[in-house]
Amino acid sequence: MLLELAITLATTFMAPVQSKQPPAKTQVIYVKESKEPCTGVAPMECLQIKGVNDTDWSNLYTNINGFKYTPGYRYKLRVKITQVKNPPADGSSLKYTLTKVLEKKKISSAASSAIAGKKWVLVKMDNEDISDGAIWMEFDAGKKRIHGKSGCNNMMGAYTTSGSNITFSKTAGTLMACPDRDMMRRETAFMKQLGDQTFQYAVSGQTLNLVQNGNTVLQFRLEEKDGSASNNNWAAVGNKKWTLKMINDGVISNSGIWLQFDEGKKRFSGKGGCNNISGGYTALKNKITFTQAMSTRMMCGDADVMRRESDFLKQLGGRTFTYTVNGETVDLYESGKLVMQFTLESNGNDHQGNASNNNQWAFIGSKKWNVIKLNDATLSNSGIWLEFDTNQKRFHGKGGCNSISGGYNAAGDEIKFTQGISTRMACPDADVMRREAEFLKLISDNTFRYDVADQTLNLYKDGKIVVMFGMQDKTL
Incomplete structure (x- = not known):
């Protein structure tokens, strides 16, 4: 009898204690259209959730199993919440599993609408106040594109918004050198600050703030796109x-x-x-x-x-x-x-402007101009060049393989090429022939805006440089 009692007691005390697992519960929750920065074991972004009767959003430091989240949509979900047995120190004690998506609704951001189609001028970058108005952006909500000025150069790129977040991508700019070193410094810093970055953004009155880690890093003010009516x-x-x-x-x-x-x-x-x-x-x-x-x-x-x-x-x-x-x-x-x-x-001195234009053409006529850029292609040793006879209003040169010549008229900041002709030799290099044909087609009976800058003669169409010539002294 005592032996049976001992065995019974031993069995009782040696058997593992079976703790009851709390039963899983089902709950309906909302998931916000944007994540927010949060800190678990490291900085991260958390889903924002709340119950049906809650007013405030809370951070969810784990995932919802079976749920695929898309920014910009607010969800109503039925989930099963299970207590995790012996959770790791850096893990959640609750496991969320999707049961059913009850609702998925696209949320249009009021802030996103507030920035679109308007011109925003940079007034502060980090802690530096900026007052020259040279850096600005406009947002095209339909194409999700930005364009503007980064100081000296034109800039463009793409953007997306999700709730209170805005992400810039594919930012790029033209590559002109600015005469002002401070402007070049600000331009470089601005493009680096903006490129492929995500910010929280907010519009307050006529101010747009881009915020990272709680600090406003870029601040813009609204400016009228067309000041002509009030100017x-x-x-x-x-x-x-x-x-x-x-x-x-x-x-x-x-x-x-x-x-x-x-x-x-x-x-x-x-x-x-x-x-x-x-x-x-x-x-x-x-x-x-x-x-x-x-x-x-x-x-x-x-x-x-x-x-x-x-x-x-x-x-x-x-x-x-x-x-x-x-x-x-x-x-x-x-x-x-x-x-x-x-x-x-007074306009009575307009002849001085004509004299100035004549001086510029005297300079152009004294040089040989080699093509170093044609449309979007940068060329070295292209073999394409022009010289201008300012007395006869004629040009001559090489198209790469063939000799070319013709007439031109220059008035103000425009030049028109006329009566272009060339020899008809065939070149053994197909690329040379292709470039020659492209150049001749471009200048034949065509009018361009032109300027001379930094030892280059530039021809423009629709505000874009289509031909750039490099200056060279004429050989005698």
């Missing part, structure tokens, strides 16, 4: 010749520096003192921004003229000014200080 002063500035009279507190007489503005093309042209200058501009309300300032590179005999020209181009390039028009005077201000003043020159 009555600009009618008094456009299509007239303005001569520089003061720069940085220095009064200048007979500076030889002047600008003219083409309202239709949003371009300016003029003289820096010795060299021809040109570029683009935008005028909105009482502000003007100069972009893409370029010049010829002739050496001047007068050192003071060269110094003033250098100061003027540095002051002008890629900058935004507040301007006022008072009778026959245009004043440009920066941070409330008058930095440049121009006075109106």
